[in-house]
Amino acid sequence: MHPEEPAPSRASPAEVLLLASVFLIAACGLVYELAAGALASYLLGDSVLQFSTIIGTYLFAMGVGSWLSRFFERQLVAHFLRIELLVGLIGGLMPAALFVAHSSLTVAGHTLGSGLPFRVALYGLVWGVGVLVGLEIPLVMRILKRQFSRAYALKDLVSQVLTFDYLGALVVAVAFPLLLVPHLGLVRTGLFFGLLNAAVAVWALWMFRAELRQWGAHAAACAGVIGTLSVAWWGADALSTWAEDRFYGEHIVMRATSPYQKIVLTQGHSGVRLFLNGNLQFHSRDEYRYHEALVHPAMAAHGAPKRVLVLGGGDGMAVREVLRYPSVEQVTLVELDPHMTQLFAQEPLLTALNGRALLSPKLRIINTDAFAWLESHTETFDVIVVDFPDPTNFALGKLYTTSFYALLDQHLAASGYAVVQTTSPLMARKSFWTVASTIEAVGLSTTPYHAHVPSFGEWGFILASRRPWRMPQALPEGLRYLILGTLPTLFEFPADMARVPAEPNRLSTQNLVHTFETEWGQVR
Numbered sequence: 124m125h126p127e128e129p130a131p132s133r134a135s136p137a138e139v140l141l142l143a144s145v146f147l148i149a150a151c152g153l154v155y156e157l158a159a160g161a162l163a164s165y166l167l168g169d170s171v172l173q174f175s176t177i178i179g180t181y182l183f184a185m186g187v188g189s190w191l192s193r194f195f196e197r198q199l200v201a202h203f204l205r206i207e208l209l210v211g212l213i214g215g216l217m218p219a220a221l222f223v224a225h226s227s228l229t230v231a232g233h234t235l236g237s238g239l240p241f242r243v244a245l246y247g248l249v250w251g252v253g254v255l256v257g258l259e260i261p262l263v264m265r266i267l268k269r270q271f272s273r274a275y276a277l278k279d280l281v282s283q284v285l286t287f288d289y290l291g292a293l294v295v296a297v298a299f300p301l302l303l304v305p306h307l308g309l310v311r312t313g314l315f316f317g318l319l320n321a322a323v324a325v326w327a328l329w330m331f332r333a334e335l336r337q338w339g340a341h342a343a344a345c346a347g348v349i350g351t352l353s354v355a356w357w358g359a360d361a362l363s364t365w366a367e368d369r370f371y372g373e374h375i376v377m378r379a380t381s382p383y384q385k386i387v388l389t390q391g392h393s394g395v396r397l398f399l400n401g402n403l404q405f406h407s408r409d410e411y412r413y414h415e416a417l418v419h420p421a422m423a424a425h426g427a428p429k430r431v432l433v434l435g436g437g438d439g440m441a442v443r444e445v446l447r448y449p450s451v452e453q454v455t456l457v458e459l460d461p462h463m464t465q466l467f468a469q470e471p472l473l474t475a476l477n478g479r480a481l482l483s484p485k486l487r488i489i490n491t492d493a494f495a496w497l498e499s500h501t502e503t504f505d506v507i508v509v510d511f512p513d514p515t516n517f518a519l520g521k522l523y524t525t526s527f528y529a530l531l532d533q534h535l536a537a538s539g540y541a542v543v544q545t546t547s548p549l550m551a552r553k554s555f556w557t558v559a560s561t562i563e564a565v566g567l568s569t570t571p572y573h574a575h576v577p578s579f580g581e582w583g584f585i586l587a588s589r590r591p592w593r594m595p596q597a598l599p600e601g602l603r604y605l606i607l608g609t610l611p612t613l614f615e616f617p618a619d620m621a622r623v624p625a626e627p628n629r630l631s632t633q634n635l636v637h638t639f640e641t642e643w644g645q646v647r
Contacts, residue, residue, distance in 0.1 A: 138267070138270070140326060140330065141263065141266070141267055141270070142267075142283060142284070142287045143287070144263065144323045144326065144327075145260070145263055145284050145287040145288055145291070146287045146288075146290060146291040146294075147291065147319050147320070147322075147323055148207075148256070148259050148260065148263070148288070148291070148320070148323065149287070149288040149289070149290075149291030149292045149295075150291040150292070150294060150295040150316065150319070151210065151211070151214065151256075151316040151317075151319055151320050152185075152210075152214075152252075152256040152259070152292075153291070153292045153295045153296065153299075154214075154295055154299060154303070154312060154313070154316045155210075155214040155217060155252050155256070155313065155316070156177065156178065156181045156249075156253075157295070157296075157299050158217065158218050158309050158312060158313050159177050159181070159217065159218075159221070159245065159248070159249050159252075160173060160174040160177040160178065161304070161309060162218055162221050162222070162245075162309060163176075163177055163245060164400075164516075165385065165400055165401055166221075166225050166241075166401065167242075168515055168640065169515070169516065169640050170515075170516040170517075170518075171516060171517060171636075176246075177245075177249055180246055180249050180250060180253065181249050181250075181252070181253040182253070183253070184249070184250045184251075184252075184253025184254045184256075184257060185253045185254070185256055185257035186257060187253075187254050187257060188253065188254040188255060188256060188257020188258040188259075189257045189258070189260070189261050190257075191254070191257075191258060192257070192258050192261035192262055193261075195258075195262065198336070199262055199265055199266050199269070200266060200327060200331040200334060200335060201335055201336065201341070202258075202262060203259070203262045203263065203266060203327060204324045204327045204328060204335070204341055204345075205341075205344070206255050206258050206259060206262070207259070207320050207321070207323050207324035207327065208320070208321060208324045208344055208345065208348045209255055210252060210255045210256060210259070210317075210320045211316075211317040211318065211319070211320030211321040211324065211348055211352065212317065212321075212348050212351065212352070213248065213251055213252055213255070214252045214255075214256075214313065214316065214317055214320065215313050215314045215315075215316060215317015215318065215320065215321075215352050215355070216313070216314070216317065216351075216352070216355060217248045217252065217313055218309045218310045218312070218313035219310045219313065219314070219355060219359070219362055220244070220248065221241075221244065221245060221248065222309075222310065222362065222363065222366040223362070223366060224240070224241050224244045224245075225241050225366070225370070226365070226366035226367075226369040226370050227369075228240060228241055260284065260288060263284065264280065264281065264284050267280055267283075267284065268280055299312070300382055301382055303315075304380055304382075305380050305381060305382055308359070308363065308380055310359045310362065310363055311356060311359050314352050314355055314356045314359065315356075317348075317352045318349065318352050318353075318356075321345060321348045321349045321352065324345055324348070325345050325349075328341055328342060328345055363378075367387065370401075371387060371389045371396075371398065372389075372391075373389035373390060373391035373396065374389060374390055374391065375387055375388070375389050376388050376389065376390045376395075376472070377466075377470070379462060379466070381460050381461075381462040381463075382460075383459055383460045383462075384399050384400050384460060385398075385399070385400050385401070386398075386399060386462065386463065386466070387401075388472075388473075390472075393406070393408050394406055394407035394408040395407040395472065395476065396578075397438060399512060402512065402513070402515070403578065403579070404438065404512070405438065405440065405578070406577075406578040407476055408577075408578070409576055409577050409578050410440055410476070410576075410578075411602075411603045411604055412574060412575070412576045412577075412603075412604045413440075413574070413576045413579070413582060414440045414441055414443070414444050415444060415602055415603070415604045415605045416572075416574035416576075416582070416584060416604070416605065416613065417441060417444070417508065417510060417542060417544055417584055418441055418444035418445055418508055418542070419444065419595070419598055419599070419602070419605055420542065420572065420584075420586060420592075420595065420610070420613070421506050421508070421540040421541070421542040421586055422444075422445065422447075422448055422506055423595035423597065423598050423599070424540060424586075424592055424593055424594070424595050425505055425506055425538070425539065425540055426450075427448075427450040428448060428450060428451060428505035428506045428539075429450055429451060429452045429453070429505055430451075430452065430453050430455075430502075430503075430504045430505050430536075431445050431451055431453070431454045431455070431504060431505060431506045431507075431508065432454075432455045432457070432502075432504040432506070432507045432508070432534065433445065433454060433455070433456045433457070433507075433508045433510065434457050434493045434507065434508070434509045434510065434511065435457075435458060435459075435493065435509065435510040435511040435512070436456065436458065436508065436510035437456070437458035437459075437460060437463030437464045437467060438463065438467045438473070438476075438477060439456075439464075439467045439468070439473075439477035439478075439480040439481040440476070440477050440480075441508050441510050442454055442456055442477070442480040442481065442483070442486060443477045443478045443480040445506075445508065446478075446480055446483055446485065446486075447599040447601070448599065451485060452485065453485055453486075453487065454483070454485055454486045454487070455486075455487045455489065455502075455504070456481075456486060456487070456488050456489065457489045457491065457493045457496050458488065458489075458490055459490065459491065459492055459493065460490070461490040464481060464488050464490060467481055468481035468482055493511075493522065494521060494522060494527055494530070497527075497530040497531065497533070497534060498530060500534075501533075501534075502534060503534055503535065503536045503539070504534055504535065504536060504539060505536050505538070505539045505540075506539060506540055506541070506542075507531060507534065507535055507539070507540075507541040507542070508541075508542055509522075509531070509541065509542065509543040509544065510544050511523075511544070513546050513639065514546075514554075514628075514635050514636050514639050515636070515639065515640065516636060517633055517636055519636075520628070520633045520635055520636040521630055521633070523558055523561060523628050523635050524561065524628050524629055524630045524633065524635075525561055525564050525565055525627050525628070525629050525630070526629070526630040527630075528561060528562050528564075528565045528567065528587070529565045531587070532565055532566065532567055532587075535587075535588070535589070537589060537590075538589075538590060539588065539589075540586055540587070540588045540592065541567075541586070541587040541588065542584055542585070542586050542587070543558065543562070543584065543585050543587065544582070544583075544584055545558045545559075545571075545583040545584055545585045546558075546582070546583060546639065547579065547580055547581050547582055547583060548571070548573050548581060548583040548616065548620040549573075549580060549581040549619060549620050550580060550581070550642065550643065550646050551638075551639055551642040551643055552619075552620060552623060552642070553623055553625050553638050553642060554635060554638050554639045554642055555571070555583045555620075556571075556622050556623050556624075556625040557625040557626065557627070557628055557634070557635050557638060558585060558628070558635070559571055559585055559622070559625070560625045560626065560627045560628075561627040561628045561629075561635070562585060562587045563627075564627040567587040567588065567589065568587065568588055568589065568590075568591065568592070569585050569586065569587055570585070570586040570587075570588075570592040570614065571583065571584070571585050571586075571614075571616070571622075572584055572585075572586070572613040572614045573613060573616070573620065574604075574613055581620065594610065594611060595607070595610065598610075625638075
């Protein structure tokens, strides 16, 4: 050890509290970053783009804040206290403010104008919080160095501060998706960590009370920030209800946030609608058109399917249609989110829609990732129904790749049929035919078709098999949409939906996600 460097001694209570504040500062800073990214993804779509631009803006702003800290030469504790209060106030209110901003520009799910004002508010808040967070750690290090210069060399001090900084980030990175958002929601998560920032300011107010000027003014500021955040916490439910009612355009009868998605159920004069992460999944007035078109061309063509696999479709609507066939002995439903299957198996409003299909003794429910389940099992099925959400991000896009369809092929019986919901061949024409090319790339024959679903418009599906598909000669009784006489028209494509050249979607490139976002972005 160099003689000029003091030997580390046991940490004092003040030092421990300062280092604990570093942990909290890091945790709060990362929460604001994650909340902004999650909100942008939820409200604007394209999670990769939103998280990339939010993180980039936030980190650059932190760098600017760190550079600006050099100009703070006196009253470091007072500056630190004010910065903590500002971070807590702005960062804590940011999710609520962004919800209000977006809802003020939205009517029944349709954004008024270009959406530019919301983006300005989003990145303005991210920039402001980032600059303030960037100021925090340099000031804390200088305060620590001043207070404990005899106990710690600079290298030891830096290592201590950065250790607690990164540890706080790690804890929040794990807790945010698994604990915080599912139990508190985005608005209250922001407010909770805003209160933690304010608590750090209160601690600094008490710890350094002897050297702070205008102590009363600082105490009043702390009380004001804590009071504001507390009132916002109390009104968070009312705010969320107002914002989401305005966004969805109907009364929300149920909302839930699982580790995988935000689930919202609305009810209006025309019926019930289900939204996952803000995207419409079905409308009760016409969901039968979608699900009959999805299931019956494959099931009826097979003739006597016994074992059926449904991937996705946790609402049970596809299972309801599958169970119309007396030959079916077992249905396996693989749905990632257990909250979905529990909801649609227990809520009377929803079990009335799916005919209590999820309670059928023929049904086996497996809550896991479909890709991983196919990789780890060897069962084969007569019919496979694939009812995933659209490929709006890379996590969903992998379920539309050659890698996934190769696994699907391994689980398809020699005489079996698979069917995939495949977005709109009218609004997302290239995306639709990209899926067809992807399935064909693994050696399966494809038979594309489409149906008109008023809530969605023209919607597409693709049958996949090793043998030629044949038009069914019979359909189950009680269908509300499909009849044998008009079934052949589903397989006729007009000129504006006819096939266009498209490259297969591979796991290494995922070109479908970009194509899908581009095409639907021109429609919205």
